[in-house]
Amino acid sequence: MTLDKTKTTAKKKVEQVNAVVIRFVGDSGDGMQLTGTQFTDTSAMFGNDVATFPNYPSEIRAPQGSLYGVSGFQVHIGSVEISTPGDDLDLLVAMNPAGLKTNLKAVKAGHTIIVDTDSFTKKNLQKAEYETNPLEDGSLENYRVIEVAMTSLTREALKGLGLDNKSIVRSKNMFALGMVYWMYGRDMKHTLDFFEKKFKFKPIIAEANSKVIKTGYFFAETLELIPNSYSIAPSTMPKGTYRIVNGNTATAWGFLAAAEKSGLELYLGSYPITPATDILHELVKHKHFGVKAFQAEDEIAGITSTIGAAFAGDLAITTTSGPGLALKGEAIGLAMMTELPIVVVNVQRGGPSTGLPTRTEQSDLLQAMYGRNGESPVIVIAASSPADCFDYAFEASKLALEHMTPVILLTDGYIANGSEPWKIKSIKDMPDIKPNIITNDSEGYGPFDRDNDSLARNWAIPGTPGLEHRIGGLEKNEFTGNVSHDPLNHESMTNIRAEKVKRVENYIPDLTPEYAEEGDLLVVGWGGTYGSLHSAVRDMSKDGYKIGHAHFHYINPMSKNTADVFSRFKKIIVCELNKGQLSFVLKGKFNQYDFLQYNKVQGLPFSVIDLKAKFKTLIKED
Amino acid sequence: MEDIAVKQYTFKDFQSDQEVRWCPGCDDYVILRSMLKALPEMEVKKEDVVFISGIGCSSRFPYYVDSYGMHGIHGRAAAIASGVKLANPNLSVWVATGDGDAMAIGGNHFIHVLRRNLDLNIVLFNNEIYGLTKGQFSPTSVLGQKTKSSPYGNTQPPFQPGELAIGARARFFARIGGNTPKEMTKLFIDAEKFKGTSLIEVLQNCVIFNDGCFTNYTDKAVKDEQQLHVEHGEPMIFGKNKDKGLILDGLTLKIVTIGEDNIEEKDLLVHDAKCENEIMHHMLINLRYPLVTGIIRSVEEPTLEEREAELTEQVKSNSNFSKVDDLFFSGETYEVK
Ligand SMILES: Cc1ncc(C[n+]2csc(CCOP(=O)(O)OP(=O)(O)O)c2C)c(N)n1
Ligand code: SF4
Ligand SMILES: [Mg+2]
Numbered sequence: 001m002t003l004d005k006t007k008t009t010a011k012k013k014v015e016q017v018n019a020v021v022i023r024f025v026g027d028s029g030d031g032m033q034l035t036g037t038q039f040t041d042t043s044a045m046f047g048n049d050v051a052t053f054p055n056y057p058s059e060i061r062a063p064q065g066s067l068y069g070v071s072g073f074q075v076h077i078g079s080v081e082i083s084t085p086g087d088d089l090d091l092l093v094a095m096n097p098a099g100l101k102t103n104l105k106a107v108k109a110g111h112t113i114i115v116d117t118d119s120f121t122k123k124n125l126q127k128a129e130y131e132t133n134p135l136e137d138g139s140l141e142n143y144r145v146i147e148v149a150m151t152s153l154t155r156e157a158l159k160g161l162g163l164d165n166k167s168i169v170r171s172k173n174m175f176a177l178g179m180v181y182w183m184y185g186r187d188m189k190h191t192l193d194f195f196e197k198k199f200k201f202k203p204i205i206a207e208a209n210s211k212v213i214k215t216g217y218f219f220a221e222t223l224e225l226i227p228n229s230y231s232i233a234p235s236t237m238p239k240g241t242y243r244i245v246n247g248n249t250a251t252a253w254g255f256l257a258a259a260e261k262s263g264l265e266l267y268l269g270s271y272p273i274t275p276a277t278d279i280l281h282e283l284v285k286h287k288h289f290g291v292k293a294f295q296a297e298d299e300i301a302g303i304t305s306t307i308g309a310a311f312a313g314d315l316a317i318t319t320t321s322g323p324g325l326a327l328k329g330e331a332i333g334l335a336m337m338t339e340l341p342i343v344v345v346n347v348q349r350g351g352p353s354t355g356l357p358t359r360t361e362q363s364d365l366l367q368a369m370y371g372r373n374g375e376s377p378v379i380v381i382a383a384s385s386p387a388d389c390f391d392y393a394f395e396a397s398k399l400a401l402e403h404m405t406p407v408i409l410l411t412d413g414y415i416a417n418g419s420e421p422w423k424i425k426s427i428k429d430m431p432d433i434k435p436n437i438i439t440n441d442s443e444g445y446g447p448f449d450r451d452n453d454s455l456a457r458n459w460a461i462p463g464t465p466g467l468e469h470r471i472g473g474l475e476k477n478e479f480t481g482n483v484s485h486d487p488l489n490h491e492s493m494t495n496i497r498a499e500k501v502k503r504v505e506n507y508i509p510d511l512t513p514e515y516a517e518e519g520d521l522l523v524v525g526w527g528g529t530y531g532s533l534h535s536a537v538r539d540m541s542k543d544g545y546k547i548g549h550a551h552f553h554y555i556n557p558m559s560k561n562t563a564d565v566f567s568r569f570k571k572i573i574v575c576e577l578n579k580g581q582l583s584f585v586l587k588g589k590f591n592q593y594d595f596l597q598y599n600k601v602q603g604l605p606f607s608v609i610d611l612k613a614k615f616k617t618l619i620k621e622d
Numbered sequence: 623m624e625d626i627a628v629k630q631y632t633f634k635d636f637q638s639d640q641e642v643r644w645c646p647g648c649d650d651y652v653i654l655r656s657m658l659k660a661l662p663e664m665e666v667k668k669e670d671v672v673f674i675s676g677i678g679c680s681s682r683f684p685y686y687v688d689s690y691g692m693h694g695i696h697g698r699a700a701a702i703a704s705g706v707k708l709a710n711p712n713l714s715v716w717v718a719t720g721d722g723d724a725m726a727i728g729g730n731h732f733i734h735v736l737r738r739n740l741d742l743n744i745v746l747f748n749n750e751i752y753g754l755t756k757g758q759f760s761p762t763s764v765l766g767q768k769t770k771s772s773p774y775g776n777t778q779p780p781f782q783p784g785e786l787a788i789g790a791r792a793r794f795f796a797r798i799g800g801n802t803p804k805e806m807t808k809l810f811i812d813a814e815k816f817k818g819t820s821l822i823e824v825l826q827n828c829v830i831f832n833d834g835c836f837t838n839y840t841d842k843a844v845k846d847e848q849q850l851h852v853e854h855g856e857p858m859i860f861g862k863n864k865d866k867g868l869i870l871d872g873l874t875l876k877i878v879t880i881g882e883d884n885i886e887e888k889d890l891l892v893h894d895a896k897c898e899n900e901i902m903h904h905m906l907i908n909l910r911y912p913l914v915t916g917i918i919r920s921v922e923e924p925t926l927e928e929r930e931a932e933l934t935e936q937v938k939s940n941s942n943f944s945k946v947d948d949l950f951f952s953g954e955t956y957e958v959k
Contacts, residue, residue, distance in 0.1 A: 041954060044956060045956040047958060234958075237958045238958070239958055239959060240957070240958055241951065241955050241956070241957055241958075242955065242956055242957070242958055243950075243953070243954055243955045243956070244954070253946070253949070253950065256946045256949070257946050260945065260946050265709070267705065267708065267709050269705060286943075286949070287933060287934045287937040287938065288937050288938050288941035288943045288944065289943065289944075289946065289949075290934065290938075292708050292709065292930070294704070294705070294708055296701065296704075296734075297701075297730050297731065297734040298730060300698060300701065300730075300731075301698070301701035301704070301730070301731050301734070304694065304695070304698040304701040304702045304705065304731075305701045305702065305704045305705030305708070306705055307692075307694075307702055307705060308674065308692075308701070308702040308703060308704065308705025308706040308707075308708075308709065309705040309706065309708060309709035310705075311672075311690075311692055311702075311705075311706060312672075312705070312706045312709035312710045312713065313709065313710065314709040314710075316705070316709070330695055331695060331698065333695075334694060334695050338692065423958075424950050424951060424955065425950070426947050426950070426951075427945065427946055427947050428947075462669065462670065462672050462690035462706070462710065462713055463669055463670055463710060463712065463713065464669055465667070465668070465669040466669070467669075468668065468669060468688055468689050468690050469690065469691075470638070470673075470684050470685050470690075470691040470692065470693065471691075471692055471693070472684075472685075472691075472692060472693025472694065473677075473693060473694065473695055474693060482640065483640075483685065
């Protein structure tokens with residue numbers, strides 16, 4: 001097949017759509033993450049709302065063409081509000097048979113699949129465990145399949161440029177991207193600029209990539225198999241300066257902001273673990289802000305060095321995922337007992353044990369709440385989307401510093417790796433953070449005196465003359481701070497520590513249900529399921545259902561009006577990616593209500609379609 | 623530490639108001655007293671001194687020193703102290719730890735803190751037993767030792783703390799008997815002066831659960847015969863009459879007597895604590911007769927916090943970012959109008 005630009009067919013139709021879900025899949029080496037990111041950024045800059053989710057194999061270098069070596073990137077773009085990376089696909093771009101096989105199920109019937117026919121060789125079909133070629137055996141007849149010899153077309157486009165075969169084959173992802181750009185009426189400029197900048201010192205590679213992307217673009221325009229293109233108008237997002245962020249970056253940046261706002265230096269003690277490691281990767285870059293990021297020998301050293309840094313006066317945090325949180329349990333107790341401000345971030349993944357490291361789950365809530373010896377309440381909060389990880393990392397720091405207690409911040413693999421537009425917050429728009437630091441001229445107040453309202457103890461930092469003191473894990477006397485085994489003192493101190501955490505409810509916002517203040521069904525969720533639950537409730541609310549969505553960001557303590565919210569709905573369903581951990585907590589706290597449950601533990605997010613079906617039957621049952 | 627002259631402190635300035643609760647006769651008292659004597663001599667401001675410990679009898683230490691302090695959790699003192707030092711390198715950070723605390727539950731932190739070489743001072747209270755939990759064998763208990771958890775004798779071969787430390791690339795290792803406060807005081811001062819992680823092993827008698835375990839080396843009556851107290855640059859001489867010494871015989875250390883076999887003082891080995899090659903230090907650590915005390919190894923190298931500070935300065939001077947807004951609004955941003 002040759003490409004003749006002069007033979008452009010009559011101008012094709014343009015169809016308006018509100019939103020589409022596209023997934024690019026291929027071999028780990030096919031550059032699918034880059035392709036997806038480029039499409040996302042271009043769409044965001046065009047003004048669409050976007051949400052993405054990468055899906056890569058857990059093997060670092062999986063064998064080429066294998067089913068488990070498939071790497072994917074899903075993006076959901078729209079002129080309407082986009083809250084999740086999307087369920088079913090409008091378009092699948094499959095660079096090889098393995099990619100097709102592992103992703104076909106997600107494509108909506110009747111929708112489009114673009115394949116690189118050059119990769120459907122006997123060997124690759126075998127590796128993908130196809131007995132017959134799906135392009136020939138009729139198994140794809142329910143889809144609109146666009147067969148393109150991408151590798152050969154790429155090779156032809158680059159003829160004479162003097163590139164080696166490997167570099168040529170490697171740029172075929174840009175052919176696919178060019179096609180998709182044309183199909184969705186996207187401008188290539190952002191990507192062309194990107195290559196020019198990235199390969200400033202390898203102009204030949206920049207040229208090759210722009211050549212291939214343009215070739216793909218014009219090929220799609222010409223190809224009769226693609227009868228029309230789609231237009232997705234810009235969405236109506238609030239005015240401002242945006243950027244695309246994933247949850248782990250947003251988390252890291254939230255801590256940077258909190259450090260600057262509080263006037264403290266940021267310390268991170270961490271040990272690598274999927275999917276939390278990218279927070280470490282991000283923070284180690286920021287030595288220019290004086291960030292002290294310490295890769296420790298294990299999770300215990302991660303958190304105990306964090307406790308040391310908090311004692312010495314830093315905004316001190318530690319980041320981990322489920323198994324790491326288990327290792328940190330004893331030390332969280334020490335931070336609670338010594339009343340030092342630390343933040344523990346747990347980017348949840350599929351458990352138990354090593355579980356599903358690269359998949360998402362919400363099954364560490366009870367561990368965060370209760371996974372320690374003794375009576376040891378700590379603040380537990382959860383972020384709910386990639387961008388709001390920024391806000392909750394900031395909030396976790398603020399609560400820790402102002403209340404002198406450890407805070408556990410829960411995120412999960414889904415929002416940590418997913419990305420969406422973030423309306424950039426300037427440091428001047430963030431609330432103040434006022435740590436409870438005392439200095440030697442704070443007459444009469446010692447390290448063991450408390451704030452009357454919050455009960456936070458004073459923070460006396462080493463280096464401050466006159467405030468020398470000792471803290472530790474042993475019970476201390478309420479007034480002097482000295483070690484005490486007195487029974488009544490112990491009970492009193494236990495109550496004070498609990499009350500201190502409970503009083504945080506006076507400093508946090510109300511729980512405000514979305515879409516309905518009262519009604520037939522209240523959908524309750526927490527953490528990273530916000531997007532799916534929000535989408536389902538939004539759709540049903542539009543259809544006239546009396547349904548509301550209450551999403552918990554504050555889990556310990558909860559907002560003071562929680563019971564009031566519950567009382568205004570006929571039914572309550574708690575939806576979680578676990579076997580019912582928040583419902584367990586709610587049942588203990590609010591036993592006057594019935595909590596129905598909707599649970600899923602497949603390492604996958606909720607499907608909005610499934611959620612709506614469930615909610616509809618619940619409402620109908622009356 | 624900084625230019626401001628440090629006020630003259632006394633023993634009492636560092637003594638806390640807490641009642642000391644070790645068993646009467648425990649060497650921990652000697653260590654505490656030596657420390658309280660050493661601290662005023664260190665040219666460190668009281669408010670800059672931080673003691674961190676784990677759990678054990680020995681880990682009660684921070685309560686008895688009037689400085690900043692934290693009694694942590696079992697085994698984690700070195701890690702907590704690392705965080706303190708990284709957060710504020712101006713502090714003089716001390717770790718008080720036991721043989722179980724440092725080498726059993728805290729073994730991982732112990733080797734890594736030595737490898738990283740932060741400027742910390744670690745005092746290892748080695749009593750070859752778990753004191754606080756009432757007498758189980760520890761990673762330094764000797765073979766055959768009868769304890770509450772080895773009533774028929776210990777079958778687990780012990781660590782030699784110094785050997786483990788050298789293996790972990792320790793830059794400073796010293797050993798001292800728990801009954802020699804004068805030498806101990808001096809050692810503490812030297813350890814504070816040393817830039818890098820200093821490890822001081824104190825042979826600490828536990829009168830209750832392992833009484834006399836070091837008597838053969840430390841008892842006043844035999845000490846001079848049994849111990850070789852090394853000093854950098856000095857010949858390796860010991861014995862009541864200063865008549866014995868060490869020479870190298872092939873690959874082993876040999877004890878010789880001055881005046882016998884034509885041996886003169888100048889034939890003896892001269893202690894070089896600053897020698898980077900650790901082979902001699904290793905041999906001295908493993909010697910049982912004489913038992914070597916004093917600073918066996920003292921090799922300065924840049925500390926972790928120095929390396930970090932240098933790198934941070936470098937990154938800062940090459941960066942356009944000084945406020946987080948610079949970062950947030952940099953790169954791929956776009957306007958929604
Ligand atoms: C996690 C944990 N495990 C076990 C203990 C019990 N424990 C406290 S101290 C100790 C051993 C102390 O021995 P060592 O470190 O040699 O100190 P010593 O008492 O001899 O000074 C043990 C096992 C504990 N406090 N915490
Ligand atoms: S048990 Fe042993 S180590 Fe502990 S205080 Fe008593 S004598 Fe000292
Ligand atoms: Mg001991």
